[in-house]
Amino acid sequence: MDIRQSSRSADSADELVGGPFAVIESDPGVFTTLLHKLGVRGLEVTEIYDIEPWATDHLNPHGLIFCYMCSNTEETNTGEIEDEDAERVWFANQLSDDACASHALLNVLLNCPHVDLGEELRELQVATAEMSPVMRGLGVSGSRFIRDAHNSLASRKGPPAKKRKTTASPSKADNDDHLQEQYHFIGYVPAHGKVWELDGLQHTAIEVGELDSEPGSGPSTKGWMNVVRPALRMKMHVYMASESDHVRYNLLAIVDEKYLCASDELEMRKRERQALERRLQEAYPEGWADKVSDVLLASAAEAFTTSLRPSTEGLPFAADFGARKMDRDLEILDMAVRKLPEAWNACVEAALAAKVVVEEEIAKARETQTDHIKRTFDYEPFITQFIMCMHDEGLLEAAMSRGTIKDDDAQEPVVKTPAKRAGRRRRRRDV
Numbered sequence: 001m002d003i004r005q006s007s008r009s010a011d012s013a014d015e016l017v018g019g020p021f022a023v024i025e026s027d028p029g030v031f032t033t034l035l036h037k038l039g040v041r042g043l044e045v046t047e048i049y050d051i052e053p054w055a056t057d058h059l060n061p062h063g064l065i066f067c068y069m070c071s072n073t074e075e076t077n078t079g080e081i082e083d084e085d086a087e088r089v090w091f092a093n094q095l096s097d098d099a100c101a102s103h104a105l106l107n108v109l110l111n112c113p114h115v116d117l118g119e120e121l122r123e124l125q126v127a128t129a130e131m132s133p134v135m136r137g138l139g140v141s142g143s144r145f146i147r148d149a150h151n152s153l154a155s156r157k158g159p160p161a162k163k164r165k166t167t168a169s170p171s172k173a174d175n176d177d178h179l180q181e182q183y184h185f186i187g188y189v190p191a192h193g194k195v196w197e198l199d200g201l202q203h204t205a206i207e208v209g210e211l212d213s214e215p216g217s218g219p220s221t222k223g224w225m226n227v228v229r230p231a232l233r234m235k236m237h238v239y240m241a242s243e244s245d246h247v248r249y250n251l252l253a254i255v256d257e258k259y260l261c262a263s264d265e266l267e268m269r270k271r272e273r274q275a276l277e278r279r280l281q282e283a284y285p286e287g288w289a290d291k292v293s294d295v296l297l298a299s300a301a302e303a304f305t306t307s308l309r310p311s312t313e314g315l316p317f318a319a320d321f322g323a324r325k326m327d328r329d330l331e332i333l334d335m336a337v338r339k340l341p342e343a344w345n346a347c348v349e350a351a352l353a354a355k356v357v358v359e360e361e362i363a364k365a366r367e368t369q370t371d372h373i374k375r376t377f378d379y380e381p382f383i384t385q386f387i388m389c390m391h392d393e394g395l396l397e398a399a400m401s402r403g404t405i406k407d408d409d410a411q412e413p414v415v416k417t418p419a420k421r422a423g424r425r426r427r428r429r430d431v
Helices: 012-017 028-037 053-059 100-109 119-127 133-141 144-151 172-178 224-238 258-283 294-303 321-333 337-376 380-392 396-403
Strands: 043-048 063-070 180-191 194-198 206-210 249-256 404-406 413-415 427-430
Touching: 028 043, 028 100, 028 144, 028 249, 028 337, 043 053, 053 224, 053 249, 063 100, 063 224, 100 133, 100 144, 100 180, 100 194, 100 249, 119 133, 119 144, 180 224, 194 224, 206 224, 224 249, 249 258, 258 321, 258 337, 294 337, 380 396
Parallel strands: 180 427
Antiparallel strands: 043 249, 063 180, 063 249, 180 194, 194 206, 404 413
């Protein structure tokens, strides 16, 4: 871990916490990109628009991140709370401004035992296992790897400037300039038989409720959404839109990556098809094409091909892929001949469905990458050079005068400017 120690007493606190964190958007694509930059495999972030079972249960989320707009006057709980169960939860306090997005994400991920965290986060988890929430917060804030991954998603290129805190109230004239939407992120995760609320500004993890136990296997995380749902309803009620004209919160879910699942499904169908066609060839040496669906036979040439992978076998992602393939091969070897054509039809149909999901995920990934480039690319040098070139060619004044009109009284060209919006656009900031 990169925790910098300072020899100067004036800046010792800032140096100990580490460099500044930038503001990032509460967008599922941004969080998914952050997961990948942190080295986490097999997961993505999606937005949930309803917390009812029909909207969440099919997702099987590993954890949730609740983003809400808060005010400067909200208080945090800094009192000592004795909770032995909370001590088993990996929880880090937020010690850096605007780092709440990464803190909420890490507080959830490092409590998910079956998630592939990657080398860097696994080392952080092991190194901070016996530390207090404050020391874990120092480990997160002082990690250059985490900070660089976080800041790479900021809307402006380059490291953010250090901010100096002040308790002075802005004057009335400066109210518009200081009017900011302050957003905060908190996590929810099932761990150690309970559901926990993980707010980096609180002293410790907060228990939401207990999980149901299964006979012989202890607490299960399958129904954890039923436990967290009442707490989410309360949060949403508190932060519902009031005087503003927009929703003041959104909910993100950390789920298994759909592309990996769909890609493995398609790869499994490729191998299943080969095994079935070998059996069909043995059972019908004179030809088996007339035994299967004509429509599916015509579609089979394209059903197993995607824009990224050919119809030949590719590398799977799941660790248990080989074991599942062997089980399926044994099923096909024991299958009755009369059932082989039906199984081949079902295989092609499943491949077509998997291909649709794969292509949708590829398109979504391309769109996310495009948005990331648009958000983080620094256009200022290009714009500056473009204006300089227009000036050198004598085109700048002509371009600026295109939107001018004549004032009859002053006989001077008056540049038309758009009317100012009522009120300044409020800036968004994480706390």
